[in-house]
Amino acid sequence: MGRKKKKQMKPWCWYCNRDFDDEKILIQHQKAKHFKCHICHKKLYTGPGLAIHCMQVHKETIDGVPNAIPGRTDIELEIYGMEGIPEKDMQERRRVLEQKTQESQKKKQNQEDSDEEEEDEAGPSFQQPAAQTPATYMPPMAQPGIPPGPRAQGMPPANYSGMPPMMPGVPPMMPGMPPVMPGMPPGMMPMGGMMPPGPGMPPMMPGMPPGMPPHVARPGMPPIAQAAPVTAPGMPARPAVPAAITQSTPTKPLFPSAVQMGTGVPSTSPASTSADTQSASSKPLFPSSAQAQQTASGPSSTTSDPPKATFPAYTQATASPAAPSSSTVAKPPATVTSKPATLTTTSATSKLMHPDEDISLEERRAQLPRYQRLIPRPGQASIAAPPSGAASGMITPQQGMPPQQPGIRPPIHSQYGAPPQGMPGYMPPYGQSAPMVPPYQGAPPGPPMGMRPPVMSPGGRY
């Protein structure tokens, strides 16, 4: 079941080592047991998501994943179902399972075997844990500094909820854990390999945490999107974690849809951008025009992925993986709230606070009559040509009726009061309103009429 490469085994919960029939059930379990807010009982999707939720909503910090076995309480590790499980733990688990199956074959003790094999709490037997736990600690640490062997022996019993601690060695071990945890991020670094602090970020493209704690758990993006929220609280260790996670992802693709997207995007964009970067990597900001043309052709190739009205295409259309996180406003499944290339939509999960039009807010507002009162009409000399000769006024022809002026001029009269006060040192008192009035209203007061011609003539350079 499932993908061969990734997990030949049944889905199991990294946090508590329980087995499940189906990944869906596993996810339900995780949501209910490990990613549930203890304050408001809201179910999140991942550990970091829960941490962020508690921080933002309740202003509380969380130290570890609830109901997790010791050693698996890292709140910063982005695990969703079977995704995000550190490779070491996966291997460890596989080893354990193999041992289990061997054992069950050997022993033929149905009772014991079924206990071990089935999705029971205990999971593997006590002996298994011994083998397993070292791996539990090893992956995060990757530091031989902590001898896992003896510790591991003591750990296992404590790892299983409900299992009475078998070895008194456990408690002493526990204190050993905290140092392990902080060590994790740096430990992850060597493991991750791509940890240089700054570049550690890049894998996490999409996500600024801002308003989306619950939405964080998008399949395909959890490691990435979560990584951003992970950094939101600003803990220095965080960046290391996501990077480490993503480090392991190259070997196991993310969710299939994301894989397609992810591969789709790089396939198009690098083609174009690689040309850019190759030619412009160490160059000044604006390379020669030749390269500019070269790069110009690049983007055009990416535009061949027209933004389709679908979720994946939204991701593809953009050269950056930022798209996935943005499109995943809703949950992983198809409730796509992203509005590809079309304006505003109101969906079940989001509403854009913007009028449904293809014009900007300012354009919309500028069309209103109240804002067009004083704007010179076409055909008039532009204001800039007062006879007083504030010469540098630019007078270029006004062509046609500007779309924003539906021709409402009733309040003209009031304008005469306005210019004097409003035009210190620049506008001749009449100049402003006069041009507008005459051609359109019969009602312009006399003086402006008389004044208009002088205004018009200098403006004659249409």
Place this chain on the structure above:
Amino acid sequence: MSLFGTSSGFGTGGTGVFGSTTTDSHNPMKDVEVTSPPDDSISCLAFSPPTMPANFLIGGSWANDVRCWEVQDNGQTVPKAQQMHTGPVLDVCWSDDSSKVFTASCDKTAKMWDLNSNQAMQIAQHDGPIKAIHWIKAPNYSCVMTGSWDKTLKFWDTRSPNPMMSLQMPERCYCADVVYPMAVVATAERGLIVYQLENQPSEFRRIDSPLKHQHRCVAIFKDKQNKPTGFALGSIEGRVAIHYINPPNPAKDNFTFKCHRSNGTNNSTPQDIYAVNAIAFHPVHGTLATVGSDGRFSFWDKDARTKLKTSEQLDQPITACCFNHNGNIFAYASSYDWSKGHEYYNPQKKNYIFLRNAAEELKPRNKK
């Protein structure tokens, strides 16, 4: 710098009483209020450049006026002067020597306001409202760049009535930013063009928009060597894209993040998504501020990819923001931006400009 000290009283002036007796949320952040704000929505704010020792704030509004305040170190704001256009003012900018202010208006003109003489004269003319105006100071030339809804980008030597150069754009200019030698213009229909300004302005690259919604604001950021290296682009969909011009790894370096949304945690109620009205980068720290239609401002660290702070919600959208030249003051304007249509416009509602001490809150996060 004891910018505001204990002088909140000064700034809030008479309205301080209101703030305390009622639970009005016009200033939930308790920031300094600028005195004599404009009578209609504020469209743009600009602080004086470093060449001026004092802080002067220019604000353009839909009341057709451009106002100038002096912002004193104790937080007191003194209105200094005002100029008028014949249409709403959409953008303002300073010349590099702090002597002139350029204003762009719906009346299709741009003016140069000489602060010393308090005279303003027209220096530019378009066929449509001018939405963006920037001063360009190059080694071999200086000019004013204006972007208009008439789909042209024009460059003006202020001494001549004709533009030095006029570049055609695919669509109406919605926002622009200039940090020599780079200029970026975002247009309608999600157009995005980068210009290079060396020698003379020329189109450098048209970029596929990283965003899926209408572009609303853009701001260029610089790298550690103080060279412009990319820009932040905000859309009406509560999202900002950080885009580098020549990143080593575009897929990794460019990203977008969501902001200015509500109901984030509750999946059952629809999430309200607000437009990002303006973006400003802190001149020293390189962190950025975004202000949105939701009436909040947020500070972000784009390198650590984290949010630094989000404000309380004001009762009106925040329409403009800017930092002063040394990054100690963050100014933001609270006024209606038309995001809910004209039905929600209340001409009686007061518009505010707030000043906040920005020296501490915008420090970057330590990233690992």
